Amino acid sequence: MADYPLIADHGLIGDLQTAALVATDGSVDWFCSPRFDSPSIFGALLDHTRGGHFRMRPTADIVTSKQLYFPDTAILVTRFMTEEGVGEVVDFMPVSASAAPTGRHRLVRILRCVRGQITFAVEIAPRFDYGRENHEAHLSDDGVVFRGPRTSLAVHLVREPGDERLAEGALDEEGDVHARATLTAGMVRGAVLETGATEARAVRAAEVQQLFDETVRFWKSWLRQSTYSGRWRETLHRSAITLKLMTYAPTGGLVAAPTAGLPEQVGGERNWDYRYTWVRDASFSVYSLLGLGFREEAAAFATWLRDRVQDQRADGAAPLQIMYRVDGSSDLSEEILEHWEGYRGSSPVRIGNGAADQLQLDIYGEAIDSVYFADRHGIQAGHPGWLKLVEVLNWLADNWDQPEEGIWETRGGRQDFTYGRLMCWVAFDRGIRLAASLGRPAPVDRWRQERDAVYNQIMEKGWSHERQAFVQHYRTDVLDASLLRMSNVGFVSPTDPMWDSTLRAMDGELVTDSLVYRYDPAASPDGLRGSEGTFSLCTFSYVDALARAGHLDKARVTFEKMLTYANHLGLYSEEIALTGEQIGNFPQAFTHLSLIDAALRLNKILDQATPTLRAQPLSTIPGRQPAMAAATAAGTAGEGAGAAATSRPTAAPGDPPAG
Structure with missing residues (x-):
């Protein structure tokens, strides 16, 4: 539709409390105030006639x-x-x-x-309150x-x-x-x-x-706080500025994106509100920002996370929601703006996010891993924070072995997702390490018992002998790109034959010309109609996994190709369509976080690489189609955050990850 500029034809500006999108035609198409998650003042991005705009352009x-x-x-x-x-x-x-x-x-x-x-x-x-206020x-x-x-x-x-x-x-x-x-x-x-x-x-x-x-x-x-001087420096700095623009300064919370309702498929129903702080995304920001030298932002998130844990309920419910409003409040009731047509006719337009109350067990591993990583960089939790962390891990010890909605926020029913179990293993493992390094009191014997039980369960039920790969959940043989983090977090060695086989299987099924799908939804229904594109954060996670496994030439080519999909300002949305068009909410924090992490990892390994290491090939497995057809690339609901890589060297299970 000619009245809608491409999603990628926008730049982002902001003041660390809210933000606006400005199109190449000089129109402010999206602006909410006074916060990221406030009602819109200009919303032409989601309805060009009723959304409102502020345009300046030559006659x-x-x-x-x-x-x-x-x-x-x-x-x-x-x-x-x-x-x-x-x-x-x-x-x-x-x-x-x-x-x-x-x-x-x-x-x-x-x-x-x-x-x-x-x-x-x-x-x-202007059109106040999403066009509902005269x-x-x-x-x-x-x-x-x-x-x-x-x-x-x-x-x-x-x-x-x-x-x-x-x-x-x-x-x-x-x-x-x-x-x-x-x-x-x-x-x-x-x-x-x-x-x-x-x-x-x-x-x-x-x-x-x-x-x-x-x-x-x-x-x-x-x-100027950045300490990074390696390859792709300007690209990483632009991503860092973009992440800073999406940080709500009063609380330190990072929104997943400053937009709502931009579709994962033009004309489809996968249109979600991302103007909130996901525990997962914000946790990963600690790795990226500390990796570039931005300590203040990492410390601010540690405070934000501490405050959320202190707000936990005492009724036995999960101690954390998966997401919060930027001020830390937990009411994200979802509603549909029936009077808006949606970007290029993509309805419904949703505000609020009904996935907020889902059970996603992986967030505990991501949160505690970020605490562990921050601790190794001199940002330590105080005594009250430690007591809350112990409470969280004790709750997890009682609750990790149950079905959940998973990282992709599916609306097709709970499953025993392998990635969720993986991150439970990380939570216990990092808690044990923190207790030992800090000399803090904790029931480490129980945590160790639960950690080992998770490990054994994943090896028994998360591994498919038929596929010779780790799979999405225990009742399927579907592959899932979230598992690209398995070597990153130290669950498997990057040279383990089981991991090499998993990488080869993903390369044969989820990868298309270096771009990576989350999974094959035709084989794993997620409760929603329509399709989606490749997930950009998964592509950057693939780069990280390749680099760790020694496939440096392939990792670098994949990374360089991915840079060509940025818009004219170096910004990325959530996904890339078959045409190369950016789709989904824009710009997406998780994509920029995973870009930074992949670049940090790749730059470091390239500096250390020998010619032999650089030459290792990555073959594909026979018997599967080379990549999912775009027509079957259906996705799932929700925030869409995924397998971002960290900038830490990999450690095998039982060895402390290097900081």
Whole structure:
């Protein structure tokens, strides 16, 4: 549908409490305030007629438009080339010095004529509360104020003395503003959108220049904390900035994506709200951010996780939900926006997430492994935090051996998922190691007994002699890309024949031209209709697994190919369709986390590699189709987070992973 730009045709800006997507045509298509998980103000991404937008673009025919980030920042520049001149829209959100939550957020949009003369058409059409709240608009010489029953928004004009005011005719019957601004070379105008404000005021060009300079200093100062100097440095830094943009500063929670409802298949029903903090994703962020040198963010998540565990119920229920709102609250009731058509007709559009109450046992391994990893980097839990960790592991000792929904948040019934059991093994193993290294009191004999029971169960029931591979759950022979983490966490050696056989089986069935599907849903129904693309985080996990197993040439080629699927700004959504189009929520944190981890691992092993190691081949197994056909690539519900790799060297079971 021509009215919808591609998902990948967007850039992300934000202020560490909320974010906006700006398309290459100069339109703000998605913006929620005051938080990531608040109702939308602009939502054209999910309904181009009823969603609302804030568009700035030339009136003349555009020869071409380009987007770039101002180097080492989250400031987005959209450039328009026309026959009359060259113009720019510079978009950013100033970052407050305080991490306290606030209802006031500013989105700065600077119009600049670079060459010749250019006239910009400006359309401001907010739709509060996902388009469910009506508004009134009030014009003044200095801008416009939009007011709804619960929402207010001021747009301050960037103007100089003598500029024309907005004409009364700029306001249409819908309460939207339409205006034009003609600029010659060197002129700067624009607007500053401010949520929660009730009056508009004039803003001088010097003031927005100061905001620009302060925002540049913030991002460059933050990025200077990075200690990474290896291969693909700019790519990793862009992923780090993207992850920072998706972190809610007041709590340290990392949202899975800043968007909701973007489809895993255009026209399909797999449309989920990702604007929440998953325990799994946020746990993996510790590896990635510490691997690059960003200690403050890793410590902030440790605090976030401690607070969630302290909130646990005393009624015997699971001590952790799989996800929370950015403020740590647990109400994520799911509803459908019946009045929105969805991206390119992909309905239903869901807000909230009904998977929040699912039982997913793997989150305990991921959370405790991140605590262990942080501890080895000098970020230690205090006594109250240790007591809560003991409570969590004692609960897990009583509850690990039961069916669950699994990492992919299936809605087709619980199973004994091998990945869930694997991460239970990790939880007990890391708890034992922490107790020993810190000298803390704990029932380690019981934990050791449960750890060994999990190990033996996986080897007995999670291994398929017919497939000669570890499989998705105990009642199937379906392969699952989440298990690419088995060597990463030290459950098997990367040179173990059972692991080599599993890798070869995955290569023959789940991999297509280096891209990796989660699993074959035709053989493992997940309770939903439709198909999906390859999962980008699984592809990066595949790179990590290949590198650890010594298949360096294949790992590097796979990684380099995957880099070609990024959008023009280096951003990734959740999945890649058969056409190479990015689909799913955008940008996705887990994809960028797994990119960083794969690059860290691959860079380190390449530096240490010998010619013999680099030459090891990876063959495929006979008797299976080379890769799943796209038509059978159906997926599952939910958050879609998966098998991200860590930056730790692998250890065999019984040996402590190197930090």
